[in-house]
Amino acid sequence: MKLIKREWNNSFHTIVQHKKSCFLFCVYMTHKHTGLSSLRVLHLHRCTSLATLSSLPTTLESLSLEMNWRLEDASLPNLRDLTITRCPKLKRLALHALPKVDLWGSNSVGPQSLYIL
Numbered sequence: 001m002k003l004i005k006r007e008w009n010n011s012f013h014t015i016v017q018h019k020k021s022c023f024l025f026c027v028y029m030t031h032k033h034t035g036l037s038s039l040r041v042l043h044l045h046r047c048t049s050l051a052t053l054s055s056l057p058t059t060l061e062s063l064s065l066e067m068n069w070r071l072e073d074a075s076l077p078n079l080r081d082l083t084i085t086r087c088p089k090l091k092r093l094a095l096h097a098l099p100k101v102d103l104w105g106s107n108s109v110g111p112q113s114l115y116i117l
Contacts, residue, residue, distance in 0.1 A: 044068055065090075 039057050043064040044050065051070045053063075062081040065071065073092040076082075084090065 047071075 037057050037059065039060055041062040042056070042060060043066075045064075045066045045068075047068045048070060050068055051072055053071070053073075053076065056076065058076075058078055060076055061078060063076065063079055064083040064085075065087050066083075066085040068087050068090075070089055071087050072089050
């Protein structure tokens with residue numbers, strides 16, 4: 001398993017997930033651990049068991065999703081940069097004033113609805 005993290009003010013600043021290590025992060029997220037309160041950048045790649053991003057802290061500013069097959073919804077109020085690649089089940093994404101959105105992938109139909117408030 002591979003987990004790469006960068007420390008910033010005694011909290012996580014960037015977490016990069018690849019393959020099986022995402023399972024550990026998903027479990028960690030469900031406990032809403034306070035160590036993620038300063039998370040700003042997150043890259044999720046091949047997190048096949050991840051279905052929602054509801055436990056992410058509101059401090060998240062940049063998110064990259066690639067090949068997350070079960071992910072269905074997300075609400076990220078402070079996100080400024082978003083990249084989505086091959087997330088076919090993503091149906092709903094609620095954002096607030098997002099200046100940059102990239103949607104890529106031949107197998108990526110979703111999101112079916114994108115809300116920018």
